[in-house]
Amino acid sequence: MGLSAFQMVYWKACHLPVEMKHKALWALKFLNFDPHETQTKRRNQLLELEEMQLHAYDSSRSYKEKVKLYHDRKLVKIVFNLRQQVLLFNSRLKLFPRKLKSKWLGPFGIKRVFPNGAVELENPNDDGQQQSWVVNGERLKHYLGGEVERFSKVMMLVDP
Incomplete structure (x- = not known):
């Protein structure tokens, strides 16, 4: 075979x-x-x-x-000074988008500027006490005047 x-x-x-x-x-x-x-x-x-x-x-x-x-x-370095008025970018707005709602909150006063780019903001409460918290300086821009929506609760401003 x-x-x-x-x-x-x-x-x-x-x-x-x-x-x-x-x-x-x-x-x-x-x-x-x-x-x-x-x-x-x-x-x-x-x-x-x-x-x-x-x-x-x-x-x-x-x-x-x-x-x-x-x-x-192309980056522009923004310098912040003490007691200057700034607006804070609302990063939580994208969760509940509203077409005509402002993305900026404030104005807030600058309490302290850190060398790493962080900025401590202060916001007077309704009861007269000062609230302060630290945010990234890239989330801020100078306040030039005009109407801006204000929130009394700071916890809505700070990311988790």
């Missing part, structure tokens, strides 16, 4: 590891490959790949630095 016992039972050819090694050596001899030459060629390819990775990493880092410089150049 021309089939081995293994082929008759499992309906496929059986390849032993010795045969595979022999076929690989036969292919090397047949194609006239020098194992040392292919080894050095593969090592050179790996070195070139590593060099390309390093070049891609350097170009990515330089691109990120350029984008950061461009972004930082």
Whole structure:
């Protein structure tokens, strides 16, 4: 029949590891490959790949630095002084959006300015006491006058 016992039972050819090694050596001899030459060629390819990775990493880092410089150049540093009137951005408004509602609350007085950009605000209560809390300076803008919605509860202003 021309089939081995293994082929008759499992309906496929059986390849032993010795045969595979022999076929690989036969292919090397047949194609006239020098194992040392292919080894050095593969090592050179790996070195070139590593060099390309390093070049891609350097170009990515330089691109990120350029984008950061461009972004930082566009930023405007706002300086706040003590007793100055400011408006606070209401970040909770997006939970209950109202089309014509102001996104800014205040005016509030500045009690203290920290070097890291945080600002302590103060708000007089209805009972005459001063409430104060610390917010990020980027959530503030200068108050120039006019009507702004005021809240008596400070807890609505502070994010959880």
